[in-house]
Amino acid sequence: MLCRSILPSLLLAYGSNRMAVPLVRRASAQAGWPGQLCFAVELTGSDLVYFTLSGSSQCPAGSDRRPQCFLPAPGRCYSVCIPAATQKSSRVRAARLHRHLEQKLSQGPLGARCKVLGLLSCSPDRAPEKGFLIQDPQPCPETERSLEELFLDQPELLPAPELCVYEAGEHGELWQSLWALRGTGSKEMLRRARVLAVAEPQLHPAVSHLRSVAVFASLEAACGVLEECTSLIPEAKAVLDLVDKCPKHPKKGEFPVIVIEGLDATGKTTVTQSVKDSLNACLLRSPPACVSEWRKTFDDEPTLIRRAFYALGNYIVASEIARESTKTPVIVDRYWHSTAAYAIATEISGKLQNLPQVHHEVYQWPEDLLRPDLVLLLTVSPEERIQRLQGRGLERTREEVALEANSLFRQKYVLIMKIILCLSVSVLSSCCQGENILPVTGEAEICLLIPEVAG
Numbered sequence: 001m002l003c004r005s006i007l008p009s010l011l012l013a014y015g016s017n018r019m020a021v022p023l024v025r026r027a028s029a030q031a032g033w034p035g036q037l038c039f040a041v042e043l044t045g046s047d048l049v050y051f052t053l054s055g056s057s058q059c060p061a062g063s064d065r066r067p068q069c070f071l072p073a074p075g076r077c078y079s080v081c082i083p084a085a086t087q088k089s090s091r092v093r094a095a096r097l098h099r100h101l102e103q104k105l106s107q108g109p110l111g112a113r114c115k116v117l118g119l120l121s122c123s124p125d126r127a128p129e130k131g132f133l134i135q136d137p138q139p140c141p142e143t144e145r146s147l148e149e150l151f152l153d154q155p156e157l158l159p160a161p162e163l164c165v166y167e168a169g170e171h172g173e174l175w176q177s178l179w180a181l182r183g184t185g186s187k188e189m190l191r192r193a194r195v196l197a198v199a200e201p202q203l204h205p206a207v208s209h210l211r212s213v214a215v216f217a218s219l220e221a222a223c224g225v226l227e228e229c230t231s232l233i234p235e236a237k238a239v240l241d242l243v244d245k246c247p248k249h250p251k252k253g254e255f256p257v258i259v260i261e262g263l264d265a266t267g268k269t270t271v272t273q274s275v276k277d278s279l280n281a282c283l284l285r286s287p288p289a290c291v292s293e294w295r296k297t298f299d300d301e302p303t304l305i306r307r308a309f310y311a312l313g314n315y316i317v318a319s320e321i322a323r324e325s326t327k328t329p330v331i332v333d334r335y336w337h338s339t340a341a342y343a344i345a346t347e348i349s350g351k352l353q354n355l356p357q358v359h360h361e362v363y364q365w366p367e368d369l370l371r372p373d374l375v376l377l378l379t380v381s382p383e384e385r386i387q388r389l390q391g392r393g394l395e396r397t398r399e400e401v402a403l404e405a406n407s408l409f410r411q412k413y414v415l416i417m418k419i420i421l422c423l424s425v426s427v428l429s430s431c432c433q434g435e436n437i438l439p440v441t442g443e444a445e446i447c448l449l450i451p452e453v454a455g
């Protein structure tokens, strides 16, 4: 099968980074840290650069080159990580803090002076921590001061905000100093470590936590996230109330349920409308109309919350599908496939090979979600898609803008979609069938995918 040959085997345990580990754990972690840390920095264009830290001034051959994410002199770099949530209840706050800092770092003179790259720090004993690598090409004391003020202003950066400063040593080697910021201008250096380049690991660091932050395996998992948000986002309570009103295990009726999937502007609205008319079917969409007024709110939230919202939208649609499919055929514009594909493609940066292995649990259909009978994946060439988008001129989500700019993202979306669909189908025919439904301009492909288990 296509996807099996494309995706390499991805296995490798990650090491320990204690950069933002609470102080109580620091002493013991420090004793064992050399060679066990792993940081991944996302360069513009989606390439990832990996580095580790060493307490020793000696370093293994080949590891002393400056990782590409660090600027040559006179440039100076800084980094900060959001501490991994130690309890489930703090993951929402950690995710929102990350989003808040991301916005702050891009604003004002700091944003104008510096370039901010995404950073992920990994440890075997906790979820990866998200953070930022801040590149200051023309080092200016104001940058460090602004960063300190910004991080001190975040009560959630407990027990004390920590800032890493990267500096070149006498022989051109790179050092990281970890500073605990104490307020009123005082700070304490916790350690100084050598920065060492490491080879790209086989497993992308975000893969291990996809299930807990982006692709939820059950209704309960997605509800758990929004329950933690109710005091911060009033709309979360409204969504949960709607979910509560849905039947617990909705079953499909005797009429067929057809899902139409595809990137934006591939023709979903046009095709769903046309199929609806020809089959005299009921047309539904995910997210459903009853939550669409809150979409903007959740689209502005970090991945954890946003994906939980879309996941719950699918469960609400499932109860609508169950009801309508007892009366007529049902056509659904997007469903869980889109929720998973957008989430995985966004979280897993870099090349296609970084995607989780074909049999990874993240591609598995949630056990408690009603399955469709048939899925159509619409694809068009990137050129045709852009032409259609321009012709339409509607407002697009940030994700959709990123999609347009990033052809790798689009390829990932289609590959993930095909993996999800291939894993759950018994019959696959992929061909140009556009003329049977509509006259097609440009290149178009429709994959007909019939799930193995319907019901």
Ligand SMILES: Nc1ncnc2c1ncn2[C@@H]1O[C@H](COP(=O)(O)OP(=O)(O)OP(=O)(O)O)[C@@H](O)[C@H]1O
Pocket (backbone or CB within 6 Å): 262, 263, 264, 265, 266, 267, 268, 269, 270, 271, 388, 389, 391, 392, 434, 438, 439, 440, 441
């Ligand atoms: N088969 C087709 N041939 C040519 N143009 C088409 C075809 N299908 C749709 N279009 C045009 O492409 C544009 C996008 O179509 P449509 O709105 O159906 O896509 P969509 O997948 O629903 O997009 P979105 O998910 O962003 O709402 C529209 O202007 C539509 O008229």
Ligand SMILES: Nc1ccn([C@H]2C[C@H](O)[C@@H](COP(=O)(O)O)O2)c(=O)n1
Pocket (backbone or CB within 6 Å): 264, 286, 287, 310, 313, 314, 334, 335, 336, 338, 339, 340, 342, 343, 397, 399, 400
């Ligand atoms: N079931 C769904 C439907 C939509 N999304 C997300 C993914 C994109 O950001 C955006 C696309 O929606 P559209 O332009 O088709 O309205 O919404 C999702 O995650 N799950």
